[in-house]
Amino acid sequence: MTPERVLVAGFATRHVAQSACRAGYEVYAVDHFCDQDLRWYTKECRTFEELDDLPDCVAAVCRDRRIDMLVVASGAEAIGATVPLCGTAPAKVARFLDKMEIQRFFEDLQVPVPPLAPDGVYPAMLKPRRGAGGWRNAVVRSDAARRAWEEAFPDDPAVAQQVVEGMPASVSCIADGTRAVAIATNEQILRGQGASAHGFAGSITPVDHPLSGQMIAVAERIAAASGCVGSVGIDFVLGSEPWAIEINPRFQATLDTVEAAIGMSVFQLHVDACRGTLPAKRPVQRRVAVRRILFADRDMAVGADLAPLAPAVADIPWPGTEIEEGHAVISVYGSGATRDEALTALGREDERVRRLLGM
Known part of the structure; x- marks a missing residue:
C-alpha cells in the first residue's frame, strides 16, 4: 500500500518529520x-528565511506534489492550505497563540494560573503576547527594567504575571476536540542565564515531582476544554500547586524525549486522534530520556561533521554552518532506567560533542 504523504511545516520540523517517517509516512x-538529519527523514525539504515566507512555501509544495495531509509545527499554526490539515484548525488555534487569551481561558476554567501583575507591582514575569520558546520572557523588578524590556521588543505587547516559584514542567496530551489523554510528563530544562534565561533548552521525560498526578489531571482538563485535536502540550510551574502557564496547540519540542520514554509514535497518536481515536489508557513510562540543546558560546563555524554521532545527537548542522553567539547548535540525548542514569549518559555525549566543536 502506498504510504500517505505528509507535509510538515514550521520554523523547526525535524522532530515531527522524524516521528512521521518512523511511523511509515x-x-x-x-x-x-533543513539540517542534515531532517533530510534523512524527508523526500524533499524546502527552506525559508522569514516566517512571512512560510505560507508561500507551503502553497508551492502543495502545488508541486501530491500531499495527503498538512501537519504544522511552531510558527505555522495559523496558516491555511489547499490540502487537509491534520491538527487544530487555524480559527481554533488563534486564541492559544495569544498569551493574554490563554490567561483568560485558564481563569475561566478556574485552574491555578499566575495572576496578572498590576502596573508598578514587582517582581513581574514579562512575556510577549505572541511567540514560542520563552527566550524573550524575563523577570523584571522595577519600572526601569520593564521599560528596557519594552524598548528591546518594541513590536511585542507584553503580558505581565506575578512570579511563581517552582519547577518548569509540561504535560504532553493527545486530544480529539472534547476529550484528552496525557501521554507523558516532562521536566523542562531552561537556559538559566543571560538575556534568554527562560528560553527552552531541553527536557527530561518523565518528570519526577510529587505534584505530577495533580498536574496530569489539570492538563487533561485543559486540553479537553480547549477544543484542540491531536498533540497538545500544557506548560506548568510546579510550586505550591501546579500553576498552568501556556497551551501549545501543536507538536511540542519535548516530542523526542516523550517517544523515547514511552516507546510509542507520537505522530501516529496525533493522526489517530485527529481521526477520532484516542489512546485507551495513559502509556507506561518505560525509561527516562533527556535532551539538551547546546548553544553557541561565541560566533562560530561548525568545522566537524557531527552526523556520525547520531542517534546521540539531532538537529545536526552541516559542516561549515555559521552560528551566532547564543543560537542553538545541536541537540544531545541520553537515556537510562533512572533520571541519574539518563543524565550521566547525556553528560558523556555532551562532552564528546563539545570536544568536537571546540566549545
Missing part, C-alpha cells in the same frame, strides 16, 4: 534550517 518539509 512519506514526509516533505518546509523548515528554516
Whole structure:
C-alpha cells in the first residue's frame, strides 16, 4: 500500500518529520534550517528565511506534489492550505497563540494560573503576547527594567504575571476536540542565564515531582476544554500547586524525549486522534530520556561533521554552518532506567560533542 504523504511545516520540523517517517509516512518539509538529519527523514525539504515566507512555501509544495495531509509545527499554526490539515484548525488555534487569551481561558476554567501583575507591582514575569520558546520572557523588578524590556521588543505587547516559584514542567496530551489523554510528563530544562534565561533548552521525560498526578489531571482538563485535536502540550510551574502557564496547540519540542520514554509514535497518536481515536489508557513510562540543546558560546563555524554521532545527537548542522553567539547548535540525548542514569549518559555525549566543536 502506498504510504500517505505528509507535509510538515514550521520554523523547526525535524522532530515531527522524524516521528512521521518512523511511523511509515512519506514526509516533505518546509523548515528554516533543513539540517542534515531532517533530510534523512524527508523526500524533499524546502527552506525559508522569514516566517512571512512560510505560507508561500507551503502553497508551492502543495502545488508541486501530491500531499495527503498538512501537519504544522511552531510558527505555522495559523496558516491555511489547499490540502487537509491534520491538527487544530487555524480559527481554533488563534486564541492559544495569544498569551493574554490563554490567561483568560485558564481563569475561566478556574485552574491555578499566575495572576496578572498590576502596573508598578514587582517582581513581574514579562512575556510577549505572541511567540514560542520563552527566550524573550524575563523577570523584571522595577519600572526601569520593564521599560528596557519594552524598548528591546518594541513590536511585542507584553503580558505581565506575578512570579511563581517552582519547577518548569509540561504535560504532553493527545486530544480529539472534547476529550484528552496525557501521554507523558516532562521536566523542562531552561537556559538559566543571560538575556534568554527562560528560553527552552531541553527536557527530561518523565518528570519526577510529587505534584505530577495533580498536574496530569489539570492538563487533561485543559486540553479537553480547549477544543484542540491531536498533540497538545500544557506548560506548568510546579510550586505550591501546579500553576498552568501556556497551551501549545501543536507538536511540542519535548516530542523526542516523550517517544523515547514511552516507546510509542507520537505522530501516529496525533493522526489517530485527529481521526477520532484516542489512546485507551495513559502509556507506561518505560525509561527516562533527556535532551539538551547546546548553544553557541561565541560566533562560530561548525568545522566537524557531527552526523556520525547520531542517534546521540539531532538537529545536526552541516559542516561549515555559521552560528551566532547564543543560537542553538545541536541537540544531545541520553537515556537510562533512572533520571541519574539518563543524565550521566547525556553528560558523556555532551562532552564528546563539545570536544568536537571546540566549545
